[in-house]
Structures are given as C-alpha cells and as structure tokens.
Amino acid sequence: MLELKNISKTYGKGEVKAVDNISLEVKPGEIFGFLGPNGAGKTTTIKMIVGLLKPDSGKIFLDNIDVWENPLEAKSKISFVPDTPQVYDKLKGIEYLNFIADIYDIPKDIRQERIEKYLDIFQLKDAIGDIIGSYSHGMRQKLVLISALINDPKLFILDEPMVGLDPRSSFQLKEIMREKCNEGKIVFFSTHVLEVAEKLCDRIAIINKGKIIAAGTMDELRQHSKEKESLENIFLELTENE
Amino acid sequence: MSRILALVKVDIRNTFSLSTIKNKLKNRESIVHIVIVLIALISLLPTYYFLVSGLSNIFTVYLNVGQKSMFLLTGILLGQMIVLFFGILYVMSKYYFSSDLNILVPLPLRPKEIVGAKFVSLLIYEYLTLLPILLPFIIIYGIKSDVNILYWLYSTIIILFVPVIPLCISSIIVMFFMRYTNIRGKRDLLRTIGYIVLIIALITIQLKLQSIAERAVADEDFLYKLITDSTFLARRLGIVFPPSMWAALSLSDLSSMSGFLYLLLFVIVSILMFFIMLFLSDRVFFKGLIGNLEVSTSRRAARVRERDFQRSSPPYIALAMKEIKMLVRTPVYLMNSIGGVIIVPIVMILPFFMEDEESVNMLRSVLRDSQQIINLIGVAFITFLGIVNSVCSTTFSREGKNMWIQRTLPIKVKDQIVGRVLASIFVQIIGIIILYGSLAYLGALTLEGIFIIGILGILGSIPTGEIGMIVDAYRPMLHWDNPQRAMKQNLNVLINMGLGSLYILGIGLLAYKLLDILDIFIIYIIIALIFILSSLVLYKVLKKVIETTFINLE
Numbered sequence: 001m002l003e004l005k006n007i008s009k010t011y012g013k014g015e016v017k018a019v020d021n022i023s024l025e026v027k028p029g030e031i032f033g034f035l036g037p038n039g040a041g042k043t044t045t046i047k048m049i050v051g052l053l054k055p056d057s058g059k060i061f062l063d064n065i066d067v068w069e070n071p072l073e074a075k076s077k078i079s080f081v082p083d084t085p086q087v088y089d090k091l092k093g094i095e096y097l098n099f100i101a102d103i104y105d106i107p108k109d110i111r112q113e114r115i116e117k118y119l120d121i122f123q124l125k126d127a128i129g130d131i132i133g134s135y136s137h138g139m140r141q142k143l144v145l146i147s148a149l150i151n152d153p154k155l156f157i158l159d160e161p162m163v164g165l166d167p168r169s170s171f172q173l174k175e176i177m178r179e180k181c182n183e184g185k186i187v188f189f190s191t192h193v194l195e196v197a198e199k200l201c202d203r204i205a206i207i208n209k210g211k212i213i214a215a216g217t218m219d220e221l222r223q224h225s226k227e228k229e230s231l232e233n234i235f236l237e238l239t240e241n242e
Numbered sequence: 243m244s245r246i247l248a249l250v251k252v253d254i255r256n257t258f259s260l261s262t263i264k265n266k267l268k269n270r271e272s273i274v275h276i277v278i279v280l281i282a283l284i285s286l287l288p289t290y291y292f293l294v295s296g297l298s299n300i301f302t303v304y305l306n307v308g309q310k311s312m313f314l315l316t317g318i319l320l321g322q323m324i325v326l327f328f329g330i331l332y333v334m335s336k337y338y339f340s341s342d343l344n345i346l347v348p349l350p351l352r353p354k355e356i357v358g359a360k361f362v363s364l365l366i367y368e369y370l371t372l373l374p375i376l377l378p379f380i381i382i383y384g385i386k387s388d389v390n391i392l393y394w395l396y397s398t399i400i401i402l403f404v405p406v407i408p409l410c411i412s413s414i415i416v417m418f419f420m421r422y423t424n425i426r427g428k429r430d431l432l433r434t435i436g437y438i439v440l441i442i443a444l445i446t447i448q449l450k451l452q453s454i455a456e457r458a459v460a461d462e463d464f465l466y467k468l469i470t471d472s473t474f475l476a477r478r479l480g481i482v483f484p485p486s487m488w489a490a491l492s493l494s495d496l497s498s499m500s501g502f503l504y505l506l507l508f509v510i511v512s513i514l515m516f517f518i519m520l521f522l523s524d525r526v527f528f529k530g531l532i533g534n535l536e537v538s539t540s541r542r543a544a545r546v547r548e549r550d551f552q553r554s555s556p557p558y559i560a561l562a563m564k565e566i567k568m569l570v571r572t573p574v575y576l577m578n579s580i581g582g583v584i585i586v587p588i589v590m591i592l593p594f595f596m597e598d599e600e601s602v603n604m605l606r607s608v609l610r611d612s613q614q615i616i617n618l619i620g621v622a623f624i625t626f627l628g629i630v631n632s633v634c635s636t637t638f639s640r641e642g643k644n645m646w647i648q649r650t651l652p653i654k655v656k657d658q659i660v661g662r663v664l665a666s667i668f669v670q671i672i673g674i675i676i677l678y679g680s681l682a683y684l685g686a687l688t689l690e691g692i693f694i695i696g697i698l699g700i701l702g703s704i705p706t707g708e709i710g711m712i713v714d715a716y717r718p719m720l721h722w723d724n725p726q727r728a729m730k731q732n733l734n735v736l737i738n739m740g741l742g743s744l745y746i747l748g749i750g751l752l753a754y755k756l757l758d759i760l761d762i763f764i765i766y767i768i769i770a771l772i773f774i775l776s777s778l779v780l781y782k783v784l785k786k787v788i789e790t791t792f793i794n795l796e
Contacts (some may be wrong), residue, residue: 043695050650051649051650052649052650052795053796054793054794068793071652071793072652072654073652075650075651075652076652080646080650080652082646086643086644086646087644088564088568088644090568090571090572091564091567094550094551095564095567098551098553098554099563099564100651101554101558102554102555102556102557102559102560103557103560103561103651103652103653104559104652106554107554108551108554111551111554112551115551116551120702125648129550131571147650148691171349175640184527194289
C-alpha cells in the first residue's frame with residue numbers, strides 16, 4: 001500500500017506552497033489517477049514519492065517502508081516514468097535497458113524475456129540497437145516505459161505518460177497498467193487526459209493549488225458535483241470554484 | 243550587429259545563470275555553498291602568491307640585463323598562447339556542440355551572427371581565465387618601472403584586445419577543421435584523433451619557431467645589441483607570435499610615437515581578424531555544423547542479438563561501463579579526459595624532440611642514473627593526471643538532466659563511488675601507457691619503473707579522484723546546455739586541482755625528505771600506505787556528501 005501522510009512542500013522561502021498537507025492512500029490492485037490544472041502540484045507530489053524532492057514535512061510509506069528513511073529498499077520496489085523522457089543520449093537503447101536491469105539485479109533469462117515482451121508490444125525492436133540520441137520523443141518515451149517495467153515494480157508511477165505516445169502505444173500502455181493492477185500492483189499516474197482517467201482509474205484525486213479538492217471513485221466524485229455527467233465537467237467545476 | 247548583441251545578452255545570461263543568482267543570494271543554503279567555494283578558491287592563493295613572487299624575481303633578472311620589455315612579452319605571449327590552445331576546445335563545443343544550436347539554426351539568422359555572438363560571449367569568458375595570468379605581469383612591470391598614467395591606459399586597452407587574435411585564430415582553425423571532418427559515419431572518432439594531432443602539431447610549431455628565434459638571437463652580435471637596444475630580445479623572440487610583440491613594445495615604448503603605433507597596429511589587426519573570422523564563418527560554419535546535429539541510425543545493426551541480453555554485471559561495473567561509454571562517445575568529454583591524458587605526457591617530451599641528438603643523449607644518461615627519482619616523479623605525474631582528466635571532478639555534473647535516473651534507481655552509494663572511480667582509472671591506464679611510451683623514448687623506462695609507476699599511479703589516482711568527487715557531489719553543476727560546461731567550464735575542476743595539488747605536493751615533500759633517510763622501497767611502501775589510508779578516509783567523507791546531496795537536490 002502507498003500512503004502519503006500530511007506531506008507538504010514549499011519552494012523559495014516558503015512563498016510558494018506547491019503541495020499543502022496532502023494525505024492519500026492507494027491500495028494494491030488499484031489504478032490511481034492524479035488530476036489537476038497546470039502547476040497544481042502533481043509533479044511535485046510524484047517527485048516526492050520517487051525520491052527526487054524531499055518533503056518539508058509529512059511521511060511517505062510504501063508497504064510500510066518509509067520512502068525517505070529507507071530509500072534503497074523503497075526504490076527497489078518503485079519504477080518511475082517522468083513527464084519528459086530524458087535519458088543518456090549516447091547509449092544504445094539496449095545498453096540503457098541492460099544498465100537498468102543490472103542495477104535492479106534482474107537475472108539474464110528474466111530480463112531477456114521481459115525486454116523482448118515489451119519491445120514487441122511497443123514496436124521498438126528495430127531501433128533498440130541504435131543510439132538513443134537518434135530516437136524521436138515518442139521512442140524515448142517507450143524506452144523509458146520499458147525500462148520502468150523491467151523490474152516488475154510494486155509501484156508503477158507515471159507522470160503524464162500518454163503525452164507523445166502514438167494511439168497504438170497509448171492503448172498498449174493502458175492495457176499494461178490494467179495488467180499490473182490485476183497482478184496486485186499499484187499504478188499511480190498523473191494526466192491531463194480526462195477520458196483516460198475516467199475509463200481507466202479505480203480512484204481519482206483532483207489537486208489544485210497544492211491541495212486535494214476531491215478524491216474517490218468516479219461515482220463518489222459525481223456526488224461532489226452538480227454537473228454529474230462527465231469527469232470533464234466535474235473537473236472544470238471543482239477547479240474553478242477553488 | 244544589434245542581433246549579435248541580442249544573442250550575446252541571452253547567451254551570457256544563460257552561461258553565467260544570471261537569472262538565478264538573485265534567488266540564490268536569498269537562499270541561506272546557497273550562501274553557505276558560495277562561502278565554502280570561496281574558501282576552497284582561497285586555498286589556491288598560496289600557490290598563486292608563490293608563482294607571482296617568482297615573477298617578480300624574473301622581472302629583476304630582465305631589468306638587470308636591460309631587457310625588461312621581455313618581461314611584458316613573456317606575460318602577453320603566455321596569455322595569448324593559453325587562449326589559442328584552450329580556445330580550440332572551447333570554440334569547438336561552444337560553436338558546434340551546444341544545445342542552443344537547435345533553437346538558433348532554424349531562426350532567420352546568418353551564420354556570422356550566430357558565430358559573432360558565440361565569439362563575444364567566449365571572449366568574456368576568456369577574460370576571466372586571462373586576468374589572473376596577465377595582471378601580475380602588467381602590475382609588476384608598472385610598479386617596478388615607475389610608469390605614468392598612459393601605461394595604465396594602454397595596458398587596459400591591450401588587456402581588452404589580448405584574447406581577440408588568438409580566439410579568432412582558434413575559431414578559424416576549428417571552423418575549417420569541422421568543415422573537413424564532417425564526414426558521415428566515423429565523425430566523432432575522426433574529430434577526436436584530429437584534435438589530438440592538431441594540438442600536438444600546434445605546440446610543435448610553436449616550439450620549433452621558438453628554437454629558431456633563439457638560435458637567431460645567438461647568432462648575431464649578441465652582447466652589443468643587448469646593451470644598445472633595450473627591446474632587442476623582445477623583438478627577436480616576439481617573432482614567434484608578432485601580436486604579442488606589438489602589445490609588449492607598445493607598453494615599453496610608451497613615451498615615443500612608436501609605442502602608439504604598435505598599439506594602433508595591435509588593435510587594428512585584432513579588429514581586422516575579427517571581421518575576417520566573421521567573413522569566413524558565413525562560408526564555412528554551417529557546412530561543418532549541419533549533419534553534426536543529425537544522429538545517424540544504422541538499420542543493419544539496430545536489431546539486437548541474443549547475446550545482447552546475456553550480459554549482466556554487478557551495479558558498480560554497470561555504472562562504470564555507462565560512464566566510460568558516455569565519455570568515449572561524447573566528443574567533448576573524450577577530448578578533455580582521454581585527450582588530456584594522451585596530450586600531456588606527449589607534450590612533456592616534445593621539447594626533447596627539438597633538441598639535437600647530442601643533448602638528448604646527454605639527457606638520457608642523466609636520466610638513467612636517477613631512476614628512483616624518475617619513478618617518484620612518474621607516480622606524482624600519473625596522480626596529477628588523475629586530476630587533469632577531470633573524470634571524477636565532473637562525474638555528477640556530467641549527469642546533467644539525466645540525474646533523475648541516478649536518484650530514482652536503487653543504487654548503493656558504495657556502487658556509485660566504486661563505479662565512478664573505476665571509470666577514472668580506465669582513463670588513467672591510457673595515460674600510464676602513454677607515459678611509458680614517453681619514458682621509453684627518453685630511455686628512462688625500466689621494469690621496476692613500469693611496476694612502481696603503474697601500481698602507485700593507480701593507487702594515487704583513487705584519493706585524488708575521491709577529492710574530485712567530493713567537490714562535485716557537494717555542488718554538482720546539473721543545468722547546462724553544452725557538455726563543455728560540465729567538464730571544462732566547471733569550477734569544480736579548478737577546486738579539485740587546487741586541493742589535489744596540495745595533496746600531491748604534501749606527499750611529494752614527504753617523499754623528498756625521506757629520500758636521504760630511508761631505502762627507496764620503504765618509501766614506495768609508505769606512499770602506497772598513505773594512498774590507501776587516505777582513500778579510505780576520503781571514501782567515508784564522500785559517502786556522507788553523496789547521501790546528503792542525493793536527498794537534498796531539487
């Protein structure tokens with residue numbers, strides 16, 4: 001289980017409160033969508049979970065492991081896909097994947113099986129021997145996705161994963177997210193694409209100006225809102241009122 | 243011209259991160275960082291003071307033979323040569339490898355506008371390198387010769403123009419070099435080898451000119467001229483690089499018309515060179531650049547084979563391999579690290595190539611008799627190369643925007659340290675081999691030397707590498723648009739050089755003191771023990787620094 005307990009983060013001299021006392025729980029087998037307008041605090045929250053930004057206050061636990069107290073143990077269970085797929089330009093795709101597999105200490109046969117599976121799914125097999133510098137944005141995105149799947153993470157955390165993916169890969173990714181969730185893993189992702197969140201997520205949280213303004217299943221969210229038809233309407237109404 | 247100025251403004255803001263300085267000064271942690279960096283820089287001062295006071299003595303020597311203009315020539319020539327040689331790498335990465343090119347090239351700008359702007363911001367950077375070298379010469383001469391206000395006015399103008407001509411020359415050389423090495427396929431390899439050859443060739447030409455000039459001086463009625471003409475030496479030896487001579491003579495002939503004319507000549511030629519460089523850039527710049535931005539893909543090799551999956555290694559090896567691949571495949575890194583450890587040992591023995599056979603033979607016999615000293619110097623040299631290669635002192639800075647990968651992966655700090663030190667040792671081994679070659683040429687390589695220099699050299703590279711990593715982990719420079727900035731324009735390299743030199747100097751001094759008392763083998767063992775012990779102590783410090791930085795980075 002992923003637990004965020006009263007986490008806050010301010011930038012500058014406490015002038016900008018990027019995340020303001022957020023608490024969340026995500027259970028195994030759940031796909032959790034994290035929505036919010038630009039600059040609402042989505043990426044900051046995600047960065048605090050994966051170890052890129054230390055919270056000013058509050059605790060984050062994954063399976064009762066404090067992410068910031070025992071980072072190595074926690075990180076070996078987490079895979080992160082950032083919003084911009086920035087990777088080592090001068091490595092070949094396969095070299096990068098092998099590097100990641102070495103760090104997670106994945107045995108040879110398992111790594112081969114997983115890498116081949118996801119290369120097939122994302123149709124990256126023909127380019128995997130090339131230097132990453134030659135990849136398009138979408139290809140890099142796929143590479144980072146594959147690298148995040150190699151260690152079969154307990155918590156799969158993605159920041160705007162659909163941006164830059166072609167429709168087919170986007171579809172495949174959704175399938176994978178569902179599959180991971182069926183295996184009892186946690187999938188946590190942020191997105192702007194409300195349709196995706198609506199169709200895919202078991203639960204959703206909407207964050208605005210650093211605070212969670214609504215959280216729950218689609219049905220629960222509908223009850224918060226007067227406009228009950230689509231997530232888009234709910235989102236617009238809730239974020240406008242803040 | 244106004245476009246060039248607009249580009250320069252943006253470039254300078256970007257290069258010196260002016261926009262973030264204000265914020266940094268508000269933040270207490272950043273101020274602590276700045277103070278610590280200042281302290282580290284101040285630790286360089288004793289060495290600097292030592293050098294400057296040495297200069298003062300040199301002035302007295304020139305004064306005594308009535309040739310004090312030679313002193314000015316030495317300073318200006320040194321400054322211009324440094325700009326010329328370092329300029330080649332700076333120009334190459336600034337003009338051809340910086341990421342802003344992806345934005346600039348599609349804009350409706352002429353090549354000369356892009357090059358002009360990049361030239362000007364490089365020039366500003368060069369002043370920062372140049373002033374600590376040039377100012378002592380100008381000031382010592384000024385104070386000791388009791389000059390008037392005109393001297394200070396002239397010297398200000400000269401300082402402003404000193405880097406222009408050499409930087410124009412490096413720009414032109416690099417533009418043509420890139421133009422004719424812009425060949426598909428092995429572009430990076432070709433350019434790296436070309437770079438090493440180019441630097442060695444330039445230094446050879448310089449040395450050759452110098453020895454010709456020196457011989458010309460000796461041939462004539464030397465003493466008579468020396469007494470009658472106070473600028474005799476400067477004019478003879480200045481022929482190596484005439485602009486330096488013009489600048490030196492304008493300052494020494496200050497009171498006469500010829501002083502003014504030399505200044506005028508220096509300034510006009512500098513401006514002229516700038517426009518020639520711009521003119522040429524319009525014709526060759528894009529030809530060397532386009533294609534540089536494209537990355538080739540090879541459909542043939544793209545598919546992976548079974549064995550590509552069958553490679554697994556422990557994390558520290560994986561990390562070391564990643565570091566080495568990045569170093570070797572990024573031209574700027576390759577030229578700085580491996581290029582450095584190849585060039586330095588070769589340049590060191592170049593002067594001996596210039597000498598005639600007789601004096602080289604004499605030197606060989608001297609060297610043969612002092613084998614133990616050679617071994618110790620060899621060890622110090624390799625240890626020092628460990629600082630020069632700057633692999634460790636930029637290891638985190640080089641991660642740049644990819645730092646998130648290192649921070650989100652479950653990598654033990656121990657593996658981070660071992661992996662990164664291994665990458666530096668890989669580079670060091672190349673340096674050691676080149677040094678063996680250089681020593682063999684001088685007939686000073688023995689079996690004992692091979693073992694002692696190899697083993698102690700590698701052992702010594704570990705603590706100096708760790709010092710570099712401590713500096714870089716403490717203040718990694720992660721926001722850069724041009725790989726050169728991570729490697730050479732990185733203050734961490736300089737700080738490491740100061741701290742590392744003190745470390746080597748300390749051990750060197752100890753070894754020197756022990757030479758008379760102890761057997762050389764015991765000294766070797768003592769040095770080895772110091773290296774190992776300090777490695778362990780520094781390892782503990784480094785571990786703490788990395789842990790803290792990896793947590794606190796934002």
